[in-house]
Amino acid sequence: MTKVITYGTFDLFHEGHLNLLKRAKALGDWLIVGVTTDNFDLQRGKLNTCDNVMERIEAVKATGLADQIIIEEYRGQKIDDIHRYGVDIFAIGSDWTGYFDYLKEFCQVVYLPRTEGISSTQLRDERPTVTMGIIGTGSIARRFVKEAEFVASNSITAAYNPDEKECKAFCKEFGLEPAGSLKALFGKCNAVYIASPHYTHYDYAKAALQADKHVLCETPLVLNEAEAKELFKIAKDSGLVLMMAHKTAYCPAFGHLVTLLQSGAIGEIVDVKAATTTLTDEKDAKMDSTRFGGSMNENGCFPLLPIFRLLGTNYRKCYFVSKYKDGVDIYTKGIIFTDSASATFEVGLGAKTEGSLVVSGTKGYAYVPAPWWKTSYFELRYEDQNQNKKFFYPFDGEGLRYEIKEFVSAILANGYFYSRLPVGEILAMSRIQEDFINGKKVRILK
Secondary structure (H helix, E strand, O other), X not given: OOEEEEEEOOOOOOHHHHHXXXXXXXXXXXXXXXXXXXXXXXXXXXXXXXXXXHHHHHHHHHOOOXXXXXXXXXXXXXXXXXXXXXXXXXXXXXXXXXXXXXXXXXOEEEEEOOOOOXXXXXXXXXXXXXXXXXXXXXHHHHHHHHHHXXXXXXXXXXXXXXXXXXXXXXXXXXXXXXXXXXXXXXXXXXXEEEOOOHHHHHXXXXXXXXXXXXXXXXXXXXXXXXXXXXXXXXXXXXXXXXXXXXXXXXXXXXXXXXXXXXXXXXEOEEEEEEEXXXXXXXXXXXXXXXHOOOHHHHHOHHHHHHHHHHXXXXXXXXXXXXXXXXXXXEEEEEEEEOOOOEEEEEEEOOOOOOOOEEEEEOOEEEEEOOOHHHOOEEEEEEOOHHHOEEEEOOOOOOOHHHHHHHHHHHHHOOOOOOOOOOHHHHHHHHHHHHHHHOOOOEEEEO
């Protein structure tokens, strides 16, 4: 029996993919098709895939040509697969001619002619484009514009800031059209990214949703649970996408860490510790008490993410200890209890601590070094150190490209998409912040 193997992303499955599989099948008796995972595509810088891995696997399966379908998850896997499955022929499209010659040491390598006039790139270019307007023109908005260039099927068209001078300067720098009003902005886009001060998020998000625009909003989405529920109801009733731009929630390494821990890699989770602190100039707007500044409002969503993701949102109690200066908390420590576990988090704008994430379990623990919210490396550690494992993943650029890809994909999916940051977790974050603002179970340090 002659075994043939081929690989591909098979995004937006088309005639070219079908012809490739037919030609590969004709080379032998048994065809193995490797479909790349979403995370592997991200590692290779492919942030423009439209279909998720399960949709791509189903598309290959539907052809009836594959005798066996496998998942490609890491660099170097092709050699492992050739040995594992006893492969005789490696086949790939002619656009890769010469690239895989190193595999000739292990099997025959055949470059198959590609179908001219059609490709996934071409189909993606022909897909509708999500036109985005930006509300707010600060530092995060600047990073957003640059990161959006790495994601397909989106175009940033205009920006709005009540400060007309700042808006014009921002638009001139990035080649955008300044909008003199929200109404003018909404007329130039079908989605908005809200990067304004967080106390304005609710009003801007509600206005955008009521104008039939999809919304991606910076953290925190809002500062109380009722407002969050209202916004999600408007979005659901209108068939719109509403997402919170929490970059950690969308990065590949954090997702893999959560999957490992939820599968029991360290046993039952008994405690989560997370810290996010940044020393900030006292004159910075983040420290302005009249604009809901402070450590909790600015950074609270970050350490709460792994806590709610790993322990669930049905916590029993939450206590706070805070250090205040000029009306804002420069440091806050929170303690959360569930029926079976505990968690502590630290946030600070005027105090610094180790920004790591530690998850304790009955069989071992997970350690993510600072800055853990830019997860690119983590370890699983055990009593027997010989069992310790280290994991490395990319965290490209500022990390915003991952959330932008999710947002664009969600819009183009026409209502069917898997959210990496569920509504329940966002509501729980809003509830915690609301309790803190209202002084519920908050002890103030002198």
